[in-house]
Amino acid sequence: MLVRRGYLDAASLVRVLAExxxxxxxxxxxxxxxxxxxxxxxxxxxRVLVEKGYLSSEELAQVLADQQERPERLLGEILVSxxxxxxxxxxxxLAExxxxxxxxxxxFEAVVEPAPSGQPVYRVYEVAYEPVYRxxxxxxxxxxxxxxxxxxxxxxxxxxxxxxEIDKVDGPVREPVWTFSEARAxxxxxxxxxxxxxxxxxxxxxxxxxx
Numbered sequence: 001m002l003v004r005r006g007y008l009d010a011a012s013l014v015r016v017l018a019e020x021x022x023x024x025x026x027x028x029x030x031x032x033x034x035x036x037x038x039x040x041x042x043x044x045x046x047r048v049l050v051e052k053g054y055l056s057s058e059e060l061a062q063v064l065a066d067q068q069e070r071p072e073r074l075l076g077e078i079l080v081s082x083x084x085x086x087x088x089x090x091x092x093x094l095a096e097x098x099x100x101x102x103x104x105x106x107x108f109e110a111v112v113e114p115a116p117s118g119q120p121v122y123r124v125y126e127v128a129y130e131p132v133y134r135x136x137x138x139x140x141x142x143x144x145x146x147x148x149x150x151x152x153x154x155x156x157x158x159x160x161x162x163x164x165e166i167d168k169v170d171g172p173v174r175e176p177v178w179t180f181s182e183a184r185a186x187x188x189x190x191x192x193x194x195x196x197x198x199x200x201x202x203x204x205x206x207x208x209x210x211x
Contacts, residue, residue, distance in 0.1 A: 020074075021074050021094075042097075049090075054092075072143050074147065080112055122177070123140070123167050125165050125167065126162075128163065139155065163180060163183075164180040
């Protein structure tokens with residue numbers, strides 16, 4: 001939306017996203033093709049890299065396993081520093097993930113930017129709320145909320161848990177920063193269905209641009 005409405009160009013968006021994964025991108029030039037208005041289903045960065053042929057499924061599994069041993073390392077940091085992907089490949093995958101288009105011939109120089117020490121860690125758990133609150137085992141952890149949220153979104157799509165939570169852990173302090181509840185999601189969907197039956201359209205999405 002930011003790119004489509006002209007608030008931000010595609011190159012700047014990709015640079016910001018790359019920094020969230022621990023990689024700085026130096027855009028040597030910035031020719032860009034027009035942004036597509038086509039709506040695309042969201043996919044996590046790792047899956048996009050595999051689908052584009054930049055990374056194998058086995059390599060992605062190894063990178064994620066390495067990250068869980070050292071959660072302070074960001075996904076992009078591992079991918080670039082260990083030469084799994086180039087800065088150009090990372091930029092193209094981030095652009096596709098977020099629905100913007102960069103010139104296929106664009107050259108990007110990547111600089112690894114490790115997360116500062118002492119940063120909070122974001123942990124993803126399945127949780128139970130009844131009869132009492134009970135967190136399960138840690139499913140994933142990262143120093144990046146973006147990476148934890150990507151994992152959580154894919155996990156919900158794939159496993160359909162009854163509830164999922166992302167906690168921010170900063171030393172002895174732990175606080176939930178994102179939650180998913182299947183019961184609440186189902187209730188929201190039922191509410192929107194009722195609105196459609198009442199008004200003949202979904203007023204929640206009224207005014208949303210369609211492709």
